[in-house]
Amino acid sequence: MSDTRLKVENISKQYRLGEVGTGTLSHDLNRYWYKIRGKEDPYSLVTEANNRTAKGSSGYVWAIDNVNFEVNEGEVLGIIGKNGAGKSTLLKILSKVTGPTKGKIIINGRIGSLLEVGTGMHPELTGKENIYLNGAILGMSKAEITSKLAEIIEFAGVEKYVDTPFKRYSSGMRVRLGFAVAAFLEPEILIVDEVLAVGDAEFQKKAIGKMKEISKEGGRTVLFVSHNMGSIKSLCNRCILLDSGRVTFDGDTDSCIRLYLNKNTAEINPNLLENKDRAGNGKLLFSNIRFYNEKKDEVSEIFSGGYLKLQIDYLLTETVNIEKLILAIGFQNDFAENIINFVTDEMGIVFPKSNSTKGTFVLEIPQLYLRGGRYTIRILAMEGGTNPENFLDELNSAGTLDVITSDFWGSGKTIRPGQFSFSNGNITLEEWKK
Amino acid sequence: MAEIHSTSIITPKKSLFSLNLKDVFRSKDLLFLFVKRDFVAVYKQTILGPLWFFIEPALTTIVFTVIFGTIAGISTGNTPPILFYLAGLTCWNYFADSFKKTSNTFIENQHIFGKVYFPRLITPLSIVISSLIKFGIQFLLFLSFYFYFYLFTDSGLEPNMTLLLIPYLIILIGLLGLGFGLIISSITTKYRDMRFLIQFGIQLWMYATPIIYPLNGIEGNLRTLVLINPVTSIVEAFKYGFFGEGEFNILYLAYSSLFTLIILLFGVVIFNKTEQNFMDTV
Numbered sequence: 001m002s003d004t005r006l007k008v009e010n011i012s013k014q015y016r017l018g019e020v021g022t023g024t025l026s027h028d029l030n031r032y033w034y035k036i037r038g039k040e041d042p043y044s045l046v047t048e049a050n051n052r053t054a055k056g057s058s059g060y061v062w063a064i065d066n067v068n069f070e071v072n073e074g075e076v077l078g079i080i081g082k083n084g085a086g087k088s089t090l091l092k093i094l095s096k097v098t099g100p101t102k103g104k105i106i107i108n109g110r111i112g113s114l115l116e117v118g119t120g121m122h123p124e125l126t127g128k129e130n131i132y133l134n135g136a137i138l139g140m141s142k143a144e145i146t147s148k149l150a151e152i153i154e155f156a157g158v159e160k161y162v163d164t165p166f167k168r169y170s171s172g173m174r175v176r177l178g179f180a181v182a183a184f185l186e187p188e189i190l191i192v193d194e195v196l197a198v199g200d201a202e203f204q205k206k207a208i209g210k211m212k213e214i215s216k217e218g219g220r221t222v223l224f225v226s227h228n229m230g231s232i233k234s235l236c237n238r239c240i241l242l243d244s245g246r247v248t249f250d251g252d253t254d255s256c257i258r259l260y261l262n263k264n265t266a267e268i269n270p271n272l273l274e275n276k277d278r279a280g281n282g283k284l285l286f287s288n289i290r291f292y293n294e295k296k297d298e299v300s301e302i303f304s305g306g307y308l309k310l311q312i313d314y315l316l317t318e319t320v321n322i323e324k325l326i327l328a329i330g331f332q333n334d335f336a337e338n339i340i341n342f343v344t345d346e347m348g349i350v351f352p353k354s355n356s357t358k359g360t361f362v363l364e365i366p367q368l369y370l371r372g373g374r375y376t377i378r379i380l381a382m383e384g385g386t387n388p389e390n391f392l393d394e395l396n397s398a399g400t401l402d403v404i405t406s407d408f409w410g411s412g413k414t415i416r417p418g419q420f421s422f423s424n425g426n427i428t429l430e431e432w433k434k
Numbered sequence: 435m436a437e438i439h440s441t442s443i444i445t446p447k448k449s450l451f452s453l454n455l456k457d458v459f460r461s462k463d464l465l466f467l468f469v470k471r472d473f474v475a476v477y478k479q480t481i482l483g484p485l486w487f488f489i490e491p492a493l494t495t496i497v498f499t500v501i502f503g504t505i506a507g508i509s510t511g512n513t514p515p516i517l518f519y520l521a522g523l524t525c526w527n528y529f530a531d532s533f534k535k536t537s538n539t540f541i542e543n544q545h546i547f548g549k550v551y552f553p554r555l556i557t558p559l560s561i562v563i564s565s566l567i568k569f570g571i572q573f574l575l576f577l578s579f580y581f582y583f584y585l586f587t588d589s590g591l592e593p594n595m596t597l598l599l600i601p602y603l604i605i606l607i608g609l610l611g612l613g614f615g616l617i618i619s620s621i622t623t624k625y626r627d628m629r630f631l632i633q634f635g636i637q638l639w640m641y642a643t644p645i646i647y648p649l650n651g652i653e654g655n656l657r658t659l660v661l662i663n664p665v666t667s668i669v670e671a672f673k674y675g676f677f678g679e680g681e682f683n684i685l686y687l688a689y690s691s692l693f694t695l696i697i698l699l700f701g702v703v704i705f706n707k708t709e710q711n712f713m714d715t716v
Contacts, residue, residue, distance in 0.1 A: 015714065092713070096444060096551035099710035105444040116549040122471055124478040133471055136464040137550055165478070 004108065005189055005221040006071040006094070011103035013064040013089055013245075063089045064100070065245040071189075076215045076222045078236030078253060080229075080260050086245040087225045091115060091193050094223065109188030109221075112139055116193075118178025123167035127158055127177060130166050134181045148184045155210075156180035176203060183210045189221045190214065194228075211235055229257050229301070230372060230405035258297070272398055280391035283320050284381050288313035289399045301402035304372055310363040312379060312398070320383055320392065322354045327427065329363055330378040331370060331401070338378070339370065344427055345386075351429045358432040372405030453706055458553040468560035473567055487571040491527060495519045502646045511648055512590045513677045514583055520576045521676060522645035525607060525669050528569040530636050532611025535561045537618035537632055540712050547713065554709040555702070558615060562608045569604065580676060592678025599687075600675060603668050610664060610694045616701030620708040624715045644669055649681045661686065664693040 016027075064086045071077050079087050092098045094105065095113030120137040121130045131152055135145040145152075153159055156176040161169060169177070192211070208231055215222045215235075226232050232239065232253065239256035241249035249256050272286045293299045294307040302308050310329065331340040342363060344351070377399045381392040477483045495516055502508045503515035510518040536558040540547065543557055583589045622628045643665045652660060660666050667686035674682035 092548075093444070097548055098713040100444065100446050102446055107442045107444070109441075111442075113550055119549045120546045122475055124475040125471060129471075129474075133467050136461075136467045137546065137552060139552065142463040142467075 003073040004070050005073050005075075006108070006223075007106040008067055008069050008094075009104045009106075011064055011067045011090075011093060011100045011105060012062055013086075013093060013098075014101040015061055015063045017061060062245050064093065067103075067242075067245070067247050069240055069247060069250055071221050071223065073188075073221055074215065074219045075238055076211075076224060076236045078232040078239040078256070079223065079225045079242060080227075080232060080239060080256065081242035085242040087242055088115070088193060089245075090242070091191050091223065091225055095191050107189065110139070111189045111191065112182075112185045112187030113191040114138075114182045114185075114193065115191070116178075117175055117182060121166055121174070121178065124165055126165055127153075127162040127169070130177065131181055134178065135185075138182060138185055139187065140185065144186075152180045152184050155183060155206075172203070179203075179207055183207070183214075186218070187220070189223070191223045193225045208235065228404075229260075233257060233303075233404075233406060258293075272395060275395055275398070277397065278393060278395050279388075280381070280393040282393065283318040283383070284314055284316055284325075284392040286312055286314050286379055286381070286393055286395055286398060289377065289379070291399070291401060300400070301404055302368065303404050303406040305367050305369055305406065308363075308365045308368045308401075310365075310377070312361045312363075314359055314361065314381070314393075316357040322351045322429075324384045325351050325392075326382040326386065326390075327351075327361055328378075328380040328382070329361075329427075330380075331375045332378055333373060333375060339375065342427060347427065349427050354429070354431055356431050360430045360432065361427060362430055363427050368403070370403045372403050375401045375403060377401060453702060454553055458555050458559070461553050461556050464552060465556050465560050465563070468556065469564045469567070472560060472564040484571060487568055488575050491520065491523050491572050491575060494523055498523070498646060508647050509651060511650075511677075511679050513673075513679055514587070514589050517576075517579055517583055517589075517591075517677070518648075518673070519646065520579055521673050522643075522669055524569065524572045524576050525603075525672055526640055526643065526645050526665075527572060528565055528604070529607045529611045529665055530640070531565040531568065532562045532608050533615045533618075534632065534636055535565065536612055536615025537622065537628070539615070539619040540623045540708070541619075541626075541629075544713070547709075555705065558612060558619070558705075561615075562612045565611075566604070566608060591676065593676055594674075594678050596671060596675035596682055599671060603672050606668055606691060606694055607665070609698050610668075610690075613694060613697035613699075613701040616705040617697070620701075620704045620712075623708055623712040639663070639665075644673075644680075648673075648679075664690040664697075666690075 067086075067090065069077075079090065081087050089098075091113065092115065093100050094107075095111065095115065097113075097115070118130075118134060121134050125133065128149070131149065132142065132145050135152075136142065153162055156173075156179070158169075158173055158177055161173065166174065166177075211222065211224070212235060214220055222235075224232070224235055236253045238251065239249070239253045240247050241256050241260050249259050272288055288311075290311045291299050291302070292309040292311070293302060312329075326343065326345045328341060328343040330338045330342075333339050376397045378394075378396050379398045380394045382390040383392055384390055477486060480486065482489070498519040499515045503510065503519075539554070539558050539561070547554065580591070584591050584593075618628050618632060642660055642663050644660065649657070649660065649666065649670050667683065667690045670680050671682050671687055674680045
């Protein structure tokens with residue numbers, strides 16, 4: 001039986017931009033004047049949608065704009081969106097840290113929020129004292145904490161340090177202790193904001209496991225915000241996508257993530273001709289790079305082990321013997337190390353003779369075995385050899401591709417991020433019609 | 435299906451008097467943990483620990499005795515100056531602590547308030563209670579001096595039935611400080627100006643209270659002014675109970691009680707109104 005645990009009706013939240021200062025008092029008085037005459041707040045009319053990149057004129061924005069959704073018992077709802085889409089504001093309103101400007105929220109049950117781990121822990125107090133303090137701040141009674149104390153200490157793995165002041169803890173231990181307390185909260189509705197992005201890989205796994213356990217066995221409702229699509233994918237059975245404070249999608253997790261990832265492509269400047277960081281004699285110039293998934297949607301992120309099609313447009317400024325062209329495409333990690341290289345002469349690929357001055361290289365990879373992380377694409381075109389004098393055009397960062405850790409092996413476990421990967425693919429050339 | 439403990443509704447405007455005192459009561463464990471934190475954390479890694487609670491008023495009393503008693507020559511009546519100042523200071527410190535520390539509630543705790551919800555009133559309440567513990571320790575210091583003077587010297591101290599009012603007076607001082615603190619803390623979330631005023635305001639207020647002088651030592655308009663001050667009659671009643679000297683007037687005390695009640699109510703209401711949205715302006 002599913003039961004509505006949380007009902008959000010037309011919630012909006014207005015923020016004032018700039019400093020709170022002299023202007024605030026006059027606006028407050030003006031508001032009050034409108035209010036006693038029974039008129040609508042004058043500033044809610046001029047308030048703009050929240051777009052942080054464009055400068056607004058009114059000084060007020062809607063951080064959350066008319067948001068509606070319901071969450072049922074036992075559901076794990078993921079909330080995704082770009083930075084500044086309003087995710088955290090929404091969670092703050094739900095956890096009563098700040099109030100909405102308009103709308104109504106109905107909550108059935110106790111609500112516990114985890115917008116940060118270890119809130120209110122005091123450096124001078126011991127680990128044990130802090131468990132009590134943090135637990136009580138999160139809404140547990142002293143008796144509840146006492147009954148779970150041993151489990152909490154065990155989960156955090158800090159037995160040795162429970163009587164040591166918190167300030168002597170390593171940052172990892174602090175986070176573990178904070179999360180351990182939160183993990184034993186037992187509200188009907190749990191709100192979690194990106195707190196899993198802390199601690200080492202082992203602890204993250206433990207934390208995700210605990211969250212799954214909470215929602216599955218406890219039948220509790222969880223609202224989860226994260227930028228890590230891998231954990232969203234493995235945890236949530238439903239997702240909402242926020243964009244400029246509005247809900248733009250509400251439905252199954254996979255579609256939601258896909259929609260979100262597609263939206264992000266707009267942020268990459270695909271015009272490679274404007275890229276100044278290049279080498280080579282310039283007879284050939286790379287002009288554009290695009291990534292596609294198997295559905296032919298343009299993307300900037302793919303799942304580990306997923307399909308990827310890379311298209312690189314080029315133009316010729318002088319005659320180049322395409323038959324002698326060697327193309328190299330490299331996927332580099334954060335440390336600029338080549339993780340995967342596709343080099344046409346190594347692969348035995350010879351491009352057909354062509355008289356066209358424009359064309360597109362297409363790299364199709366059915367399964368890209370890259371571990372999770374951000375990769376920079378390096379592209380290099382050479383004519384007749386691999387020495388620097390043969391370089392036609394070289395771009396060290398032609399674009400970036402985010403690879404999202406996923407349950408690649410189908411084992412229920414996600415691949416840990418790492419260095420080495422291996423992949424297989426084919427490069428073909430498509431001529432442009434003049 | 436899990437048992438549902440409660441249904442709550444979040445809306446933009448809440449009624450002025452929906453004070454959620456039930457929630458405050460439910461969070462009593464948190465209240466005591468906060469008190470413990472405030473009390474324990476201050477003197478961790480000190481050698482003398484809570485002894486510092488004695489040292490602070492003792493030194494101030496000595497300074498007052500020298501400056502106001504000996505140099506300025508302000509009369510303390512038949513009461514030994516040390517005892518007179520100590521009594522006044524003990525009361526005043528409790529009021530000043532309750533007022534000053536609660537007036538910073540929102541600003542000092544914004545990192546916690548910004549991350550998790552609990553009835554915000556818990557924080558100022560915990561401050562008043564931990565200040566009460568500090569008061570208790572200083573009160574012990576006062577009592578030990580008092581008994582010394584009472585038993586071993588011929589100082590003319592006349593303890594009387596007014597002593598029965600002491601617990602009431604102490605509660606009144608704490609609540610008065612709390613009420614003022616709640617109001618100031620609510621204003622400071624938006625306008626920080628008040629913080630500067632409070633810094634020296636409390637200092638000046640002390641001189642408008644009969645701490646270093648007896649109430650019957652002043653006359654005229656000045657006396658009216660001092661009597662308007664709601665702390666005056668409480669401190670005077672406190673001293674009268676122990677020393678049998680000074681002015682104890684049940685009417686003055688009734689005025690202070692009513693004043694405290696109004697300030698406290700007003701403070702709780704305005705605090706409650708502020709707590710919902712203060713994170714946006716603090």
